[in-house]
Structures are given as C-alpha cells and as structure tokens.
Amino acid sequence: MVRYRVLFLVISFFLVYVYPVNGKAVCIVDSYRIEATSYVKSLIEKELNNFAVFSNVNLDREKVESCDPMILLGTPAVVEAMKKIKKKKVIYTFVMFPEILGLHKKKNFFGIRIIPLPDKTVEVFFSYTGFKKNKIAVPVSRRTQKIAKKYLSNSKLFEILPFDDDISRLKSKLSGYKYVYIFPDPALLRVVNLLKLMKFAKENGQVVITSLPDLDKYGVNFIYAVDYNLLAEKIVSLIENTPEEKILPCPARVKLWSP
Amino acid sequence: MESIRKFLIKHIVLLFVLAVGSVIILSFVSVTNLNSLYERHLRYITTLAGKNLHYVFSIYYNDVLVSQSLKTLKEEIESAELIYLKLGPREYFYPENGRNYQGLFKLCKEVSSEEVFHTEEGILVCYPLYGEFASQFITENRKEGLFAVLYSKKTIDSIIIQWLFQNIVLFIIFALLGGFLFFDMLVRINGNFNTLNSMIAYIENLLKREKLPSDPKSAMKQFLDRFSFKEFGHAGRLIVKLISRVIKLTEELQRQAIKDFLTNLYNRNYLNQFVTKILGIVQRQKFPLSIAMLDIDDFKLVNDEFGHLKGDEVLKSWGKVILSSIRSSDIAVRYGGEEVLLIFPNTKKEAVSYIVDRIKKKFSEIDFGIGKKITFSAGVAGFPEDIPELKSLDDLIEIADRRLYIAKRSGKNRIVLED
Numbered sequence: 001m002v003r004y005r006v007l008f009l010v011i012s013f014f015l016v017y018v019y020p021v022n023g024k025a026v027c028i029v030d031s032y033r034i035e036a037t038s039y040v041k042s043l044i045e046k047e048l049n050n051f052a053v054f055s056n057v058n059l060d061r062e063k064v065e066s067c068d069p070m071i072l073l074g075t076p077a078v079v080e081a082m083k084k085i086k087k088k089k090v091i092y093t094f095v096m097f098p099e100i101l102g103l104h105k106k107k108n109f110f111g112i113r114i115i116p117l118p119d120k121t122v123e124v125f126f127s128y129t130g131f132k133k134n135k136i137a138v139p140v141s142r143r144t145q146k147i148a149k150k151y152l153s154n155s156k157l158f159e160i161l162p163f164d165d166d167i168s169r170l171k172s173k174l175s176g177y178k179y180v181y182i183f184p185d186p187a188l189l190r191v192v193n194l195l196k197l198m199k200f201a202k203e204n205g206q207v208v209i210t211s212l213p214d215l216d217k218y219g220v221n222f223i224y225a226v227d228y229n230l231l232a233e234k235i236v237s238l239i240e241n242t243p244e245e246k247i248l249p250c251p252a253r254v255k256l257w258s259p
Numbered sequence: 260m261e262s263i264r265k266f267l268i269k270h271i272v273l274l275f276v277l278a279v280g281s282v283i284i285l286s287f288v289s290v291t292n293l294n295s296l297y298e299r300h301l302r303y304i305t306t307l308a309g310k311n312l313h314y315v316f317s318i319y320y321n322d323v324l325v326s327q328s329l330k331t332l333k334e335e336i337e338s339a340e341l342i343y344l345k346l347g348p349r350e351y352f353y354p355e356n357g358r359n360y361q362g363l364f365k366l367c368k369e370v371s372s373e374e375v376f377h378t379e380e381g382i383l384v385c386y387p388l389y390g391e392f393a394s395q396f397i398t399e400n401r402k403e404g405l406f407a408v409l410y411s412k413k414t415i416d417s418i419i420i421q422w423l424f425q426n427i428v429l430f431i432i433f434a435l436l437g438g439f440l441f442f443d444m445l446v447r448i449n450g451n452f453n454t455l456n457s458m459i460a461y462i463e464n465l466l467k468r469e470k471l472p473s474d475p476k477s478a479m480k481q482f483l484d485r486f487s488f489k490e491f492g493h494a495g496r497l498i499v500k501l502i503s504r505v506i507k508l509t510e511e512l513q514r515q516a517i518k519d520f521l522t523n524l525y526n527r528n529y530l531n532q533f534v535t536k537i538l539g540i541v542q543r544q545k546f547p548l549s550i551a552m553l554d555i556d557d558f559k560l561v562n563d564e565f566g567h568l569k570g571d572e573v574l575k576s577w578g579k580v581i582l583s584s585i586r587s588s589d590i591a592v593r594y595g596g597e598e599v600l601l602i603f604p605n606t607k608k609e610a611v612s613y614i615v616d617r618i619k620k621k622f623s624e625i626d627f628g629i630g631k632k633i634t635f636s637a638g639v640a641g642f643p644e645d646i647p648e649l650k651s652l653d654d655l656i657e658i659a660d661r662r663l664y665i666a667k668r669s670g671k672n673r674i675v676l677e678d
Contacts, residue, residue, distance in 0.1 A: 034395045074398070096396065114396070186392065186399045192317040194393040212394045 026239060027067030028053050031077035036213075036228065037094055043232030044071060048239075059084050071235055075101070082106065091238045093231060096184055097147055104246045112234050113250035114226055115211040118181060119155035120249070121224045125179075125209050128254055129222070136209070137161050137177035139170050139197065141187030148183050167193045175204055182210040182220065194218055207259070216256050223256040264452060271441050275434075282430050289426075290419055297415045298375050301338075301384050301408075306373050308332055309386035309406030316346055329353035338414035340381055343367075345405040346388075360409065367407045382410040451491040458482040458495060462502055471506045475499060519593040521571055522578025530592045530600070534652045537604060541642070541649055548649065549611040549641035551601040552659040553581075553618075556634045556671040558597040565629050573633055576625050584618045600656065608641030608676055615639065615674050634672035638662030 026048050030037045041053070059080050064070065069089035072078050078092045078101065085108065093112040095101065103109050116124075118138075126133050139161045140148040152158040158181065163170045165187065174180065180201055182188065188197070189212075198219050201208050213225035230251030238248075312328060329342045333353055343364045344351040352358050366376050367385030376383040388404035458479060465471065465478075472478055479499050486492040517529035525533070541548050555561075555577065562570040574597065581591045581599060594600040603611050615637050623632050640658035642649045649655065662675040669675070 032398055034398070036395060094396075184394070184396060186390070186397050189392045189394050189397045190317070191391045191393050192314070212396055214394050214396070218393055 025067060026069060026071060027063070028071045029059070029073065029077040029081075031072070031074035031080075032094060037073040040093070040228050040232050040235075041073060043229060044235055047232070047236045064088065069239060071239075078103065078109075078111075082109075089242070091235055093235060097151070098247050099150065100147055106246065110238055110243065110246060110248070112231060112238075112248045114231075115184060116224055116226070116250040116252040117154070118152050118158065118183065118211065120252075121209060121211045122155060122157055122179075122181065124224045124252075124254065125222050128224075128257060129259070131207075133157060134178050135159055136179040136181045137174055138181045138183050139163055139167055139174065139188055140183050140185050141165070143187060144183070144185040148185065152183070163187075167196050171200055174200060174206075178206060180206050180208045182208060182212065182215065184212060211250075211252070213255055220256065221258050223254070224252055225255050226250050227253045264449065267445065267448065271445075278434070278437075282426070286423060286426055290423070293419060293422065294415065297418070298382070301382060301410055302373055302375060304336060305384040305386050305406065305408050308336070308408070309388060312344065312406060313388045313391075313404065320346065322349075322351075325351050326353060336408070336410075338410045339408050340411045341409035343405070343407040343409075347404065357409075363409065364405075364407055367405055378409075380409060381412050382415070384408050384410065447487055451486055451488050454482055454485040455491060455494065458498060462498065465502070466505075471509060473506070473510075475502045475506060519578075522574050522593050522599075523582065524578050524591045524593045524599060526593060530590075530594075533590060533602075537602070538649065538652060541604070545643075546605045547607050547642060547644075548655070549603045549606050549608045549639065550652070550655050550659050551603075551611050551615050551637050551639045551674075552594070552656065552663045553599040553601065553615070553635050553637045554595075554663055554667070555597040556636055556667070558633075561627075561629065561633065569627065569629065573627055576627070577622060577635070580618055580621045580625070584621060585614060589614070600659075602652075606641075608639055608644050611639050611641065612674055612676055619672075619674070636663055636666035636671050637674045638664070638666055639674060639676045 028041055028044060030041050030053070045053075059070075059077075061084070064085060067088070069091055070081065070085065072081055072090060072092040074094045075096065078090075078095050078098075081090050081092075082101070082103075087108055090106075090109045091111070092098075092103070092109060094114045095103065095111060096114065098104065098111050098113070103111055122136060125131070134157070136157050136159065138148065138152060138158050140163075142162050142164060145160065145162050148160055152160060159177070161170050161173050167188065174197075180197070182194075182197075187193065194215075195218070198208065200206075202219065207221045208219070209222045209224075210220050211223075211225055213223060216223060230253075234248065234251050312332075315328070316325065325344060325346070329344060329351060330353055333339050333342055341357045341360060342353045343357065343360075352360075360380065363378060363380060363383060364385075366378070366383060367374075367387075370385045370387055373384065373386045376385070385405065385407045387402050388406055390399065390401055390403050392399070461479065461482070465475070476499055479495075479502070483492065483495045483499065486495055517525055517532070519526045537548070540546075555573065558570065558573070561573060577599070578591075578593075581601070585591055585601065585603075588604055589606075590602040590604075592600045592602070601611070601615070603614070619635065619637075623634060625633075627633060638659040639662060640646075640655045642655060645658050646654055658678075662678065665678065666673045666675040
C-alpha cells in the first residue's frame with residue numbers, strides 16, 4: 001500500500017510539471033487588430049498564465065509546434081490555419097460565416113460565433129419587445145445573397161431584398177415592411193448605403209434590427225450582439241474542454257433597444 | 260605665451276566661423292524639415308480631397324459632375340497642376356491634357372495607402388480609395404478607385420528660396436551688428452592695452468633714469484585717466500603704487516648709502532664721492548677751500564660713565580647742532596667715532612673759525628643731564644692759506660688733524676687755526 005502511495009506522489013509530481021517541461025503555451029493570433037479583437041485578446045491574456053501572442057498571421061511551422069492550443073481571432077488567421085494545422089486544437093472566433101469556410105467539418109477546429117444567428121436575433125427581438133411577429137426585410141447585395149440565403153433559411157420571417165450597389169433602388173420594396181434586419185453584408189454596411197437605409201427607415205417608422213454590436217451610432221433600434229466578456233470566458237473554457245459542437249453559439253445579450 | 264589681443268581675434272574668428280556653420284546646418288535642417296512638412300501637408304490635402312470626392316461620388320456621379328468637381332478642386336488648390344481620379348473602370352483627368360501623363364499615374368497603381376513620389380514633373384501624391392464601412396466587423400479591403408494630384412514644385416521651391424533669402428538677410432544683419440559690437444569691443448580693449456603698454460614703456464624709461472621723480476602719481480595720472488575698463492584701472496593704479504614704493508625705497512637706500520644713521524651727517528662713503536668732484540673744481544677754479552676737524556672732548560668718559568645710550572644721545576644732538584649751524588653749501592661728515600669733518604667750499608679759514616665757534620656755543624648750551632657740559636676741540640686748515648697747492652684733501656685733513664691734536668693737548672674745548 002505504501003509503495004502505491006509513493007508511486008502516486010512521484011506521478012503527481014511529474015504531472016504538475018508536465019506543462020513547463022513540455023514548454024508549450026496557448027498561442028493567440030489576432031489577424032484583425034481592431035478594437036474588439038484587442039479587447040477580447042486582453043481578456044484572454046488575463047485568464048492565462050502561459051501564453052504567446054503572434055503578430056504575424058503567417059503561421060510558421062516552428063511557432064505552431066510550440067503552441068497548444070491555438071486561439072485565432074479573425075478570418076485571415078483561420079484561413080491560414082486551415083492550410084497549416086491539421087491535428088492541433090484550434091479555437092477561433094471573429095469569423096462571420098464559419099460554415100462558408102467549411103469549419104464545421106474540421107475536427108480540430110472549435111469556433112464561437114461572433115454574431116448571433118439572424119433567427120436567434122429576431123426571436124430575442126420579439127420576445128424582448130413583445131411585438132407581434134411580422135415579416136422582416138433583409139436588404140442584401142447580390143454578391144452576398146447566396147450566403148444570406150444560407151443563414152436566413154431557418155426562419156420564414158425573413159425576406160431577402162437583393163440590390164446591386166445602391167440601396168436607394170430598394171426603397172419601393174422596403175416600404176412595405178415594418179422591420180428591417182441588417183445582415184453583415186459589406187455592400188449594405190458601406191457608410192453611404194447604411195445612412196441611406198437608416199434615413200429611409202426613420203422616415204417610414206421602421207424598426208431596424210441587427211446582430212452587429214457597433215451600429216448604435218447610426219440609429220439602429222435593436223441590437224442583440226456579442227458580449228466580449230462572455231466570449232473571452234467561453235474561449236478560455238474551450239482550452240481545457242472539447243465540446244461536441246464544432247461551432248458554438250454566440251454569447252450574446254441585448255445591447256440596445258431604442259424604439 | 261600668447262598675447263590677449265591675438266587670443267581675442269582668434270576666438271572671434273572662430274566664433275564667426277561657428278556661427279556661419281551653424282546657420283548653414285540650421286538652414287539645411289530647416290529646409291529638410293520644411294520639405295517634409297510640405298510633403299505632409301500635400302498628403303493631408305490629397306487625402307481630404309480624395310475622401311470628400313469618394314463620399315460624394317459614392318452617392319451619385321456622372322462625367323460632367325466629376326470633371327466639374329475636379330476643376331473646382333484645381334482652382335482651390337493653387338499648387339495642383341494635374342488631378343487624376345479613377346472610379347471603377349473610369350478614369351478622369353483635369354485638365355484634359357493630363358491624359359498625356361497617364362504613365363506618371365501608373366506609379367499610383369500599386370500603392371495601398373497614401374504615398375508621395377518626387378518626379379521630374381512635380382510632386383505626385385496618390386491616395387487609393389477604399390470602401391468605408393459602418394462596422395469594424397467588416398474588414399473587407401477592396402480598392403474602389405484612386406485619387407492622385409500632381410503638385411507643382413515651384414510652390415515649395417519659391418517658399419524655400421524666400422525662406423533662405425530671409426535667412427541670409429537676417430544673418431547679414433546679425434553679422435553686421437555683431438561685427439560692429441565686436442569691433443567696438445576690440446577697439447576699446449585695444450585702447451586699454453595700448454595705454455597699459457605706454458605706461459609700461461614710460462616706467463621702463465623712468466627706471467633707467469639716475470634720479471627718479473619723487474611723485475610718480477602725477478606723472479602717470481595721464482595714463483590712469485585713459486583707462487576705460489575698471490580692471491585695467493586697477494592694474495594701472497597697482498603699478499603706480501608699486502613704482503611709488505620702489506622710488507621711496509630707492510631714495511631711502513640712497514640716503515642710507517651716504518648718510519650716518521645716528522647723526523644724520525654724511526658718512527665716509529659720501530666723502531670719497533664728494534672729494535673727487537670737489538677737488539677737480541677747486542683745482543680748476545682755484546677757489547678757497549677750508550676744513551675743520553672736530554672731536555668731542557672726553558667722549559670715552561661719557562660712554563664709560565653714562566653708558567652708550569647717553570653717548571649716542573650726545574652724538575645725535577651734536578649732529579643736529581652742526582647741521583643747523585652750517586650753510587647749505589657746507590658739508591659735514593662723521594669721520595670717526597666722535598670725529599666730524601666739516602668742509603667749507605669757497606670759504607676762507609677765518610670764516611670757518613666763526614662757524615665752528617657758533618657750533619661750540621650752541622653745543623655747550625645743551626644739558627645732557629650728566630652734571631657737566633660736553634665740549635669739543637677743533638683743528639682748522641685752509642687752502643691756499645696752509646698749502647699752496649691742493650693735490651689731495653688728505654693734505655688738508657692731515658693739517659686739521661694736527662691742529663686738533665694741538666687743541667686737545669692745550670687743554671681741550673678750543674679751536675686751533677695755526678700750528
């Protein structure tokens with residue numbers, strides 16, 4: 001019995017020191033370097049004792065070897081990791097459309113959505129405001145239409161209104177809706193287009209809903225968006241845990257309701 | 260050792276060279292900074308104008324609106340020579356002949372942010388137009404167009420030339436003013452040095468003279484008044500003080516060399532100098548010369564009985580009486596311990612008898628507090644009465660000495676004129 005106890009103590013001693021002997025650290029790659037990613041990165045760093053930060057998106061084999069796991073912030077880093085990391089655990093976020101990249105099929109990639117799914121957002125919207133469910137217009141450029149269809153197909157409330165470059169041409173179609181959902185479409189989110197849309201929506205008494213956290217200054221009415229503190233916590237928890245889902249839902253909260 | 264004048268000139272020249280060097284370096288640095296500032300200014304103007312046009316044309320544009328906007332912009336930016344705008348596939352130039360510079364604008368094709376090119380045609384500033392998004396989550400970085408302005412080099416050149424010209428003019432003004440100040444400073448310092456040199460030269464000449472002036476201050480006042488710097492004045496006054504002290508000490512030394520300290524009568528040293536001079540004159544002019552050899556009676560007894568201090572007191576009083584009794588042309592020499600030789604140029608023996616007698620009377624009136632009078636005996640000799648030819652003063656001294664001996668032997672306190 002004593003012999004087993006001694007053996008247990010010796011093994012425990014080695015287990016405690018495996019991490020430093022191993023020399024591997026959690027590596028963080030911020031490929032966007034925007035205010036939001038910097039904030040999340042700082043939250044993650046606070047939680048970790050042993051970490052490394054890569055400033056370069058190009059992931060060298062040597063660098064990757066010394067990391068376990070890798071936390072990737074932003075699509076460019078994820079795209080790079082998809083090419084270079086085959087087995088190592090990768091945690092990612094700040095990827096707008098992970099399914100489009102095929103990340104849900106990658107065994108070693110675990111992601112957290114950076115924006116809540118549109119149907120979740122409108123569900124929260126109706127329950128939060130108590131408004132009667134009604135059709136929601138989703139203006140989307142033709143370039144993004146395909147992606148939008150993929151993310152909006154779950155709910156029958158959404159009606160995609162495609163436009164070319166100038167949203168002004170959608171005015172007549174838009175006027176028939178009470179709610180407008182802003183899909184993360186680069187063409188729609190061009191400052192000029194968004195301003196035009198907001199002006200039109202205000203003039204017609206439409207409620208504008210979005211999942212993007214930083215549109216409050218443009219006069220959007222309802223924002224259900226990511227909570228960075230929860231996001232950081234979730235990322236840190238993924239370091240130790242391996243969930244069954246490959247893409248975890250966005251840890252979001254209602255950020256704004258301004259009728 | 261280096262002269263102060265040379266030192267000052269050397270350092271002023273060095274200072275001038277340094278000033279010129281500093282101005283050149285400063286000008287070079289300033290021109291570089293001005294160029295970079297101007298470049299930054301062009302960058303800002305171009306960015307601002309490009310951003311503005313991009314916003315406007317994001318809402319709506321047509322060919323007429325674009326060319327009109329570019330025209331207005333060119334009129335507003337004076338130094339802009341050529342404006343280029345690319346929106347999607349369409350290219351616009353203002354003025355229209357700018358199309359000839361298409362090759363130049365190819366430089367802008369690859370730029371990812373605003374950039375400046377210095378070309379032969381001018382300064383080319385390129386500003387790529389990117390879409391601007393409402394959310395930071397949209398990181399798409401698609402170039403939507405290009406805005407570029409070719410600026411004339413003349414503007415910056417004229418600014419630099421004007422700036423340099425102003426600098427040169429200012430430098431010349433400062434150099435002239437500085438030069439005047441230095442010149443004035445040099446002249447004044449030089450003047451003081453010249454005065455000091457003249458003073459030193461004057462003192463050197465003064466020290467060569469046999470007889471030094473008794474009051475050098477008044478002679479050197481002219482120099483002291485010419486000093487304009489306090490320090491030079493101090494040095495001058497110190498020199499005058501030192502010279503005065505030297506003169507005083509020299510006079511004292513001279514006096515000590517020819518006079519007896521106790522009696523204030525001339526000593527044998529002076530007698531030797533005097534004899535050579537007076538004998539020559541007497542021999543040439545053949546005028547009479549008389550001498551008297553005086554000796555205090557029983558002086559040894561005074562010393563023995565009343566001490567040497569009393570003896571000294573007697574000798575001192577005796578000297579005083581003698582000096583107050585003889586004429587300024589007569590010479591009194593302490594010849595021995597209590598022996599005094601009186602020389603009377605151009606005086607006959609009889610006259611000498613009167614003078615010596617006068618001394619005798621005065622001396623006998625003094626009470627030395629020893630309970631008795633102190634007397635002296637005298638032997639008198641004269642030329643030509645006693646010797647037909649005066650070859651040496653010793654001949655007369657010998658006769659006077661002999662007559663003194665006679666006086667002593669005959670009972671002392673008397674004057675003997677004949678053997």
